[in-house]
Amino acid sequence: DSGVTQTPKHLITATGQRVTLRCSPRSGDLSVYWYQQSLDQGLQFLIQYYNGEERAKGNILERFSAQQFPDLHSELNLSSLELGDSALYFCASSPTDRASRGYTFGSGTRLTVV
C-alpha cells in the first residue's frame, strides 16, 4: 500500500457522461498530481495542486477539471466523455511542490468509456 488512495478502482460509463475520480494523498503530502495513461503509453501529466492551489498544468482537456480540497484530497472531473478518454488515471502525491524521492503513485482508476 503506497498510502495514496484512489477511488473507484474501475469505472465503466457511456459516451457523453460525466465522472469524478477521487484521490487521497499520503499523510503529510501537500501536492497532488493527476496523470493519464492510455493503452501501452507512458504517463501524461495532467495537473498539479499544491496545498489547495493549482501549481502546474499539462495538456489537460477543457472537458477535464480538478480541484484540491482543504483536507488535501483531490477530485478529477471528466465530462462529455469520449471513447478516447478510456485510460488508467493515476494520482500521485509528494511532500513538497517539487519532484523528489517522496513522489508516490496510487493504484489508479481504470476508466472505460463505451
Next chain:
Amino acid sequence: GENVEQHPSTLSVQEGDSAVIKCTYSDSASNYFPWYKQELGKRPQLIIDIRSNVGEKKDQRIAVTLNKTAKHFSLHITETQPEDSAVYFCVRGDSSNTGKLIFGQGTTLQVKP
C-alpha cells in the same frame, strides 16, 4: 522539446544477462531523473533516481548513469531475474519550479528463465 525519448521499446534477455535502457532529453535545465517500474495493471514504482550533480548511482543490481552534457541517461540492470520483467520508464523532472514529471514511452523488459 519537452519529450523524453526512450529506447528500446521492447527488450528480451535471458535470466542472468544484463539489460540496458537508454533515454535522451533536450531541456538542459532538467536536474532530476527518476526511473519507474510498472508491472502489468499496477502503479508505477520508483526504483532509482539521480540528480544532475551526480554522474552515476548504483543500488544493488541497478545502476543509472547521467551525461548532462550529452543530455542522455541510462538504466543498467545486471544479473536479471524473471521478476525484473515489467515496463520501465525513464523520467525527467520538469525544469520549472513544479513537481511535473515527464515520462518516456517505456521499455517492456522480458527476462526469460
